[in-house]
Amino acid sequence: QSALTQPPSVSGSPGQSVTISCTGTSSDVGTYNRVSWYQQPPGTAPKLMIYEVSNRPSGVPDRFSGSKSGNTASLTISGLQAEDEADYYCTSYTTSSALLFGGGTKLTVL
Amino acid sequence: QVQLQESGPKLVKASETLSLTCIVSGYSIGTGYSWGWVRHIPGKGLEWIGSVFHSGTTYYNPSLKSRVTISMATSRNQFSLTLSSVTAADTAVYHCARDMGYAYGHAFDIWGQGTMVTVSS
Numbered sequence: 001q002s003a004l005t006q007p008p009s010v011s012g013s014p015g016q017s018v019t020i021s022c023t024g025t026s027s028d029v030g031t032y033n034r035v036s037w038y039q040q041p042p043g044t045a046p047k048l049m050i051y052e053v054s055n056r057p058s059g060v061p062d063r064f065s066g067s068k069s070g071n072t073a074s075l076t077i078s079g080l081q082a083e084d085e086a087d088y089y090c091t092s093y094t095t096s097s098a099l100l101f102g103g104g105t106k107l108t109v110l
Numbered sequence: 111q112v113q114l115q116e117s118g119p120k121l122v123k124a125s126e127t128l129s130l131t132c133i134v135s136g137y138s139i140g141t142g143y144s145w146g147w148v149r150h151i152p153g154k155g156l157e158w159i160g161s162v163f164h165s166g167t168t169y170y171n172p173s174l175k176s177r178v179t180i181s182m183a184t185s186r187n188q189f190s191l192t193l194s195s196v197t198a199a200d201t202a203v204y205h206c207a208r209d210m211g212y213a214y215g216h217a218f219d220i221w222g223q224g225t226m227v228t229v230s231s
Contacts, residue, residue, distance in 0.1 A: 003155065034215030038156075045205055045224055046148075046156065051217035089156050091216075098171055099158040099216050101148075 004029065004090055004102035011108040017078040020105045022090035023071060028100055030071040034093035037066055037075045040104075041086040049088075050075060077107070085109045112136040114206050114222035122200075124231045128193040132206030132222060133186075140164055140184035144209035146218060147180060147191045149202040157202075161209045161216070162189055196229045203227075 005023040012018040022029065022037075029035060033053045038046035048057050050066035053073060063079045073092070077084055090102040118130035132145070139145055146161030160170035162180045170178050174193070182189045193200060203226050207218035 032215070034212075036215055036217040038218075045221040046218070047221075048217055048219045051210065051219075052215045057219060091158070093212075093216055096172055097169055101156045101158060104155040
């Protein structure tokens with residue numbers, strides 16, 4: 001099963017908003033509201049930012065929001081800050097009862 | 111505070127079996143959640159390996175299923191990963207993590223720091 005499709009990189013200036021897309025198929029993103037997003041700064045463990053498409057765990061700033069339309073999920077970061085610079089990964093549950101990760105997106109804060 | 115820590119050999123020879131253990135503190139793994147393994151291959155992204163439900167039921171990445179076993183040792187509050195017949199393609203940072211389960215989309219909310227495992231020829 002192929003990885004979910006994410007743009008390799010996105011960038012934005014402090015204070016701006018950026019959106020990272022995560023495109024799957026009707027066998028994963030399109031069928032389930034079981035999409036998560038992770039933030040991973042270099043050399044650290046991933047951190048859960050969003051689960052079930054749009055839910056934020058305790059402690060995650062409300063600048064981070066998630067949504068989904070059809071086979072594509074999105075992570076939006078508003079009020080961009082330097083500390084947001086990291087790799088971001090999406091995941092989705094699949095009809096094969098498996099978890100599929102996206103290829104990852106490198107966010108650069110200009 | 112729940113914490114996870116991976117342990118195991120950092121170097122494995124090709125064709126042999128990779129074995130890692132995740133030691134959990136702050137929560138009894140037999141009482142709830144699922145517990146999983148995710149790897150990060152250098153230069154590539156993250157890959158889910160598999161998870162074990164607190165009851166012991168396992169579910170694996172189909173692409174690795176023939177080589178993977180995940181098991182729990184509730185008395186020691188740890189769970190383990192074995193990956194057989196390894197090749198250089200299995201060189202990665204291996205993370206253990208707490209899996210929130212199907213109800214929460216199998217999101218991993220707590221992670222170990224990860225351990226780099228290199229497969230040598």
